[in-house]
Amino acid sequence: TQLLEQSPQFLSIQEGENLTVYCNSSSVFSSLQWYRQEPGEGPVLLVTVVTGGEVKKLKRLTFQFGDARKDSSLHITAAQTGDTGLYLCAGVRDSNYQLIWGAGTKLIIKP
Amino acid sequence: DAGVIQSPRHEVTEMGQEVTLRCKPISGHNSLFWYRQTMMRGLELLIYFNNNVPIDDSGMPEDRFSAKMPNASFSTLKIQPSEPRDSAVYFCASSLGSRQEPYEQYFGPGTRLTVT
Numbered sequence: 371t372q373l374l375e376q377s378p379q380f381l382s383i384q385e386g387e388n389l390t391v392y393c394n395s396s397s398v399f400s401s402l403q404w405y406r407q408e409p410g411e412g413p414v415l416l417v418t419v420v421t422g423g424e425v426k427k428l429k430r431l432t433f434q435f436g437d438a439r440k441d442s443s444l445h446i447t448a449a450q451t452g453d454t455g456l457y458l459c460a461g462v463r464d465s466n467y468q469l470i471w472g473a474g475t476k477l478i479i480k481p
Numbered sequence: 482d483a484g485v486i487q488s489p490r491h492e493v494t495e496m497g498q499e500v501t502l503r504c505k506p507i508s509g510h511n512s513l514f515w516y517r518q519t520m521m522r523g524l525e526l527l528i529y530f531n532n533n534v535p536i537d538d539s540g541m542p543e544d545r546f547s548a549k550m551p552n553a554s555f556s557t558l559k560i561q562p563s564e565p566r567d568s569a570v571y572f573c574a575s576s577l578g579s580r581q582e583p584y585e586q587y588f589g590p591g592t593r594l595t596v597t
Contacts (some may be wrong), residue, residue: 384496403585412588458524462584469584473523
């Protein structure tokens with residue numbers, strides 16, 4: 371059973387389009403992290419959201435943590451080819467070192 | 482900062498051989514994680530060290546896998562004997578583990594292991 375469900379699993383769109391990736395769970399997390407992984411590299415942390423309802427922006431990327439801290443979304447505006455990669459969400463439980471990982475969304479931005 | 486360093490980047494070996502993967506965490510980080518990533522199973526935590534002490538090895542597949550952290554700047558993951566189903570990318574990650582950066586992990590570039 372996947373504790374963190376990511377959707378879609380795969381997304382291929384044209385450069386310039388907008389997209390949203392979702393990360394959902396029935397469990398509450400104390401914080402949630404988003405990572406991007408490029409081919410041949412390890413995941414790189416993009417952002418951590420901590421407070422329910424929190425919104426963080428990283429240039430064209432907007433991250434939101436659900437009010438109940440059970441879900442999160444990543445919205446990319448005017449996608450660029452450099453956004454191509456595997457996007458992973460990871461949840462942190464209270465008093466627990468271990469990250470609960472989603473399976474990832476593979477994003478391809480076509481020129 | 483050099484980031485997390487892993488070696489080798491690629492390893493091809495024959496079934497039955499011993500494989501040793503190496504990791505140097507970011508200086509000052511007190512937590513170290515070994516992960517395995519495959520298309521089928523995604524990212525799986527194998528073992529977690531805190532202050533050089535193994536805290537949770539419940540993700541280690543079986544007795545063929547072992548991990549050590551003799552000091553704060555070095556860890557190894559060993560597979561003996563290796564099997565084709567061990568083929569995967571193995572990542573090492575480290576974390577400061579402080580209240581300012583709770584559990585944010587920094588990954589190395591990975592070791593791509595192929596067992597034939």
